[in-house]
Amino acid sequence: MTPTVALTRETAQNALNAACAAVGLDAAGAELIRIGSNAVYRLSEPVIVRIARNGESIENARMQVQVARWLSGEGYPATRALDVDQPVRSRGLVTTFWESASEREEYAPLDQVAELIRRLHSLDAPSSLHLPEIRPLAKLDAQIGDLANLDRADAQFLENRILSIRDQYERLEFDLTPGVIHGDANVGNVILDRAGQPILIDLDSFATGPREWDLVQTALFYERFGWHTEDEYRTFVKVYGYDIMTWPGYRVLADYREVAMTLWLCGKAGTDMQAAAEVRKRVESLRSGGSRHDWAPF
Template structure:
C-alpha cells in the first residue's frame, strides 16, 4: 500500500473511532501500513478484504495475553476493526522504547508458545507454507521465461519433499513469522510478540527455520548467538535435523516469492528478486546477502 491511500483510509477510520489522525506518524508501509497516533495508539491497516483476518488477530491477542504469552494488546475501548473501502483498520497499544529480542530471548519465548494448549473458544487455522507461492510465480510479469520455469519446477519438487515428511504427532501453536523483530523487549524487560496475522497450528519447525537459515545460509546470526537460541529453546538444533533443507528451501522460496510480488511496481524489488533467484539457482555462492524490502 502506498502512503497516499493509506493516509486517507486512516483518516476516515480515525474519524469513525473518534480519534485525531492529523498528527499520525507513519511507521511502515507495504502489505500492511502502520501509524502511531497521539495517546499511545498504533493503527494497523490490513490488506483489502482481510477483515476476518483482522478479527482473528484481535482474538488471538486477547487469548495469548490471557494465556501468559505477552503479546501486543488491542485497544479494547475502540471499535475493532474499522473497515474502510474493504481495508480493516485495527487499534493497538503502543509498546514504547523497545528493542528487537536477542536470539536467546526468542528461543525462550518460542519454547513457551509451542507448548501452549490451543484455544477452545475459537479455532486456529492450519499453517499453509505454500499459500500463494504458485500464484506469485505464475502471475509475475517481471520474470524471464527461464526463471519462471525453474521456479515452477523448484516449487513442485519442494511440495513433494514436504509431503513426504513424517506426519506430525501434535500440531503446535506457532507464530508463523518468528524473527527477532517480531518479538520486542520494552523497558519492562518482558519480551512481547508482534504481528499476529500468521499465528496458527503447525509444525514448530516453521518458527525455528528463520534463525537457522540466518545462521547457515546468510551468516546474519553468528555461532554464539545461534547456540544461545538453541539452548534457550531446549536444545533442539534444527540445522542438525535430516529434514532441515526441506524447511530451509521452502522458507527461502517464500522470501523470494514475496519480493517477486513487489517487483512489478518497485524497481528495487525487481533487482532484488533477480538476485535472490540467482542465489536459489546456485549461481551465487553462500553466504548470501539479501536486502530487506
Template sequence: MSLTTVDASGGLTRDNLHFLLGALHAETGLDPAGAQLIKFTNNAVFRLRTAPVVVRVAGSTAARDRVPLVVRVARWLRDHDYPAVRLLSGLDQPLRLHGQMITLWEDVPEVGPRPDGAALAVLLRRLHRLPGPPAGLPRWRPMREVRQRLAEPEDLGAADHAFLLRECDEVEEQLAGLRFALPPGVIHGDAFLGNVIAGPRGPVLCDFDGTGVGPREWDLAPVAVGRLRLDYATDDHALLAEHYGVDVTAWEGFPVLRRLRELKLVTSVLPILRSNPAIRLQWEHRMRTFRARDLTTRWQPYR
C-alpha cells in the same frame, strides 16, 4: 511481459495508505498527522505520533484473509497473559475501510537491549505450552499463502512467475515426505527476531499472520535460515538452539524447511513490488540467487 493484478480496492500505494489513514481518522477519531511508516512489505504498519497506537493495514488478499485469525490469536494470548502485543481496546476489530482490513494495536516502546535468540526461545517454549488454542486455528498450510501471493503479483516477469510456481510444486512434494521429530501444536509461524519487541517489561511477540497448528520445527527454522542467508551481525540461532533445547539444523528435514523459508522470503513482497519501489533491488537480488540455487550469497532485510 509482466504479470500485474489490479486490486479493485486500489492496492496499497502510498497515496492510498494516506487516504486510508484519513478514513481511519473519520472512523475512530485517531489523528494520523505525522504518522510514521515503520514497515511496508506484506503489511503496511504505521506508528501514530498523536497517540500510542500502531496501525496495521493488510497488504494483500492473503494478508486480508488472515486478519480475523490475527485478532482471535491476539485475544487468546491476552487471556493467557502471554507477552505479546495487544489490540487497542474499546473498538470492534478488525476495521473494514474501503475494501481494506485494518487492525489497531497498543504501541510497545522499544527499550533496553535488543532481544536475542535466547529471548525468542523463552517466548517460543511458553507459546508451545499454552493450552486451549482458539477455535478455528488453521492447520499449517505454508504453500497456500505463497500461492496466494503468486496469484496477485505486481510487475513479476512471466519467466520468474513460472519458476516460482514450479518451486511451489516441488517444495510441496518434499514437505509431504517429511517425518517431523517434535510433537505438533500451536506455532507462531514466522518466529524471527524481527517479530520480537524489546518492551519495557521484557520482550514481547508480534505478527500472528502465520499462527496455526503445525510442526514445531517450523518455528525454529526462520532464525536458523537467517543465520545462513541474511547478513546479520550476530548468531542468534546458537542461542535459540541452546535455550529451546533443539538444533533444527541437525534434523534431516531442515534443508526442505530452508528451501520453503527462502521461497517465502522471495515471494512475501510480490503483491507490493511496484507499490513499494524501495524493495525492488533487494528482491531482484534474492530472486536471482534463489533461482540460481546459490546457497551462500547473503541477503539484506527489506527496508
C-alpha cells in the same frame, strides 16, 4: 466480494483517517513507520495502527485481535489489541489498533526470542479461536501470479523450485508435536517494550501446525544469511531445547522460506526497480547455490 484496493501511501492514509474516526481516535500527526505487507502508523497517543493490503483480510484481522486477547488472558507477553470495536473496514482496507509497547523498535536478543517461542509452544489454544491450519503451499500458490513480473527464465526457475519443494514437503515427517504456532517467528517479530521486556508482535500468521515452522527462520538466518552468529544460534537452541538443523527436513523448510521471501518480493518487482533488481540477484544465488549474505531486506 469486496474489490481489492491497492495499498499505497494515499489509500493507507485515507483508510487511517476513516478508521480512526470510526473508533474515536485522532489520526492527526500520525507517523507512517513502514509500508509493506501492511501499512503501520504510530499515532500521537500510544497506539499503533496496522492497515492490511486489502479488504478480503477481514477474517485474518479478526483472528489477530482474538489471538491477542487470548494471549493477554494467559499472561503471555505479546502485542495487546486496543480495547475498541475492531477490526475496522474502511476505504476498502482493513485496520486494526494496538497498544504501543515502545517509542522505538528494538529487537530482543535470541535467547529471549527462544524463550518466548518455547512458552508459546507450551500453550493450548481454545477451540473458540478457530485457528487455521498452516498451509504453506497454498500461500505460494496464491502468489504464483506475481512471477509474471519476471523474465521467463527466472519465472520458470522459481516455478520448478516450488514444484520440487512441494514434492519434498508432502513427504516430510516432523519431529515435534504440532500445535499453536506464530507462523513467522524470528528476531524481527520480538521487540523490547518500554521496560526492556520482550514481547511477540505481528500475529497475522498465527496457526496450528508443526512447531518446526517457528524455528526454521532463526536457523536459516544463521546458516545461510549470516545474520546470527554461531554462539547466538547455539544459545537459541539451548533455551528452546531443540536444534531444527539436526532434523532431516530442515533443508526443505529453509528452501521454502527462501522461495517465499523471493516470491513476496516478486509482487513489488513490476513497479519497483530496486525490488526487481533484488529478485534477479536472489534468483541467481538460488540457481547457483551462491551466498545469500548480500540479500537486502525489504
